[in-house]
Amino acid sequence: MPKATSDRFSRLHKDSQSESSSARNPIFNTERFGQHILKNPQVAQTIVEKANIKPTDIVLEVGPGTGNLTVLILEQAKQVTAVEMDPRMAAELTKRVQGKPSQKKLSLIIGDFVKADLPYFDVCISNTPYQISSPLIFHLLSHRPLPRICILMFQREFALRLGREAEYRIMVSSIRQCATIRKGGLCDACGEFSGESGPRDPPPPVRFEEFDGLGRIVFSRRNKTVHGNFMAKGVVEMLERNWRTWCSETNQIIEDDVNMKAKVEKILDDTGNSENRAAKMDVDDLLKLLSAFHDAGIHFA
CATH class of the missing domain: 1.10.8.480 (Helicase, Ruva Protein; domain 3)
Structure with a gap:
């Protein structure tokens, strides 16, 4: 894939606004990191609403991309820690909040989420890069103290596995489907999956x-x-x-x-x-x- 120019990334926010209104292409695929950027504001708003964020909450966001979810989370949370692998996306997100009151509420970690040392957080929200779905789950479950809730978007096939297989159920007390998503917005058909889960508390007495x-x-x-x-x-x-x-x-x-x-x-x-x-x-x-x-x-x- 050709290297992105700065001009291309400066247009991302405008492009996302114009394209989301038509809802023709709600997800932009960045192949390098297997990440998908939400462009449909209805989808982003639904994900944030499901998190039931409190004004005192510290939120961890994984894979914020250009910040379509981040700006909504910042409106409700006390603090947001965003972990982004792609420095280009991190630069776009930084530019998006620069000079705004929400800038002071955002902490940005650039690097691999799976290897990152995570700070304290109450809620996790992630439009998950599909290639790290399973490592992301286990990294979240190994974090202490446990978060109150996680709102995570996965491919449908992986999401369905979470609710039925013992390798995940041992560490997770509840998994509930919030919505299924496809091009055009929320629907009941196949596509991406937004799931809500809660870690077992206390966790099983095993390392x-x-x-x-x-x-x-x-x-x-x-x-x-x-x-x-x-x-x-x-x-x-x-x-x-x-x-x-x-x-x-x-x-x-x-x-x-x-x-x-x-x-x-x-x-x-x-x-x-x-x-x-x-x-x-x-x-x-x-x-x-x-x-x-x-x-x-x-x-x-």
Whole structure:
């Protein structure tokens, strides 16, 4: 894609206003970062309304783009922290609020959200870059203290997964569909998805990194058996390295002829999960499996 010129970005705000009125093309695709800029004011207003922002709230916005959502959030929130990957978009957003009262309420972080150290926030709103949907969810869930609510836009297929799969349900107490969106505005047809979710509070008594590591193995191939996923190339070797590290840190004797494959298979058999398929497992199944591995000194992070 040709490099954008400054003239092009100076026209974005005017273009968004003119095009949103016709509602012919509510989403502008920036291929470099997989980001989609909302241009339909009805969609942006609906997302902000669903957040029920209080005047005392600090809001985290992920992927603000040129600020079509940001300017609406700034009208209601005490403070907004926006995390933007694209420096060009960050510059446009800065220019958009420059000299206005809302400028003092906006803090901008330029960089990768998944790697960013997040400050305190009460509410998260995101027109999520689709390529970071899953990492974004887990990064939000690992943040402390927990936010009150998250209003997130995803592709419909991913959004539907959030409500039915244990790898997400273990950390999220409630997920509710707010609206489905397509070109032209709000509708009941397929397209992008705006969802509302609340983290479990208190969260499950497990380290997030441990559960995430287990989930990556179990859900790597959802329709395969759990045994098949653990026997995939490199998994047993990785678990043995983790086990040896744990033994070293806890002054445990390391067996000379350890058979990690047999250890893993015994745990799967003893917990009754060997022939289970990931798509059929629930939260209790995963917690019991994780506990059994930990009892054997096998960790995932």
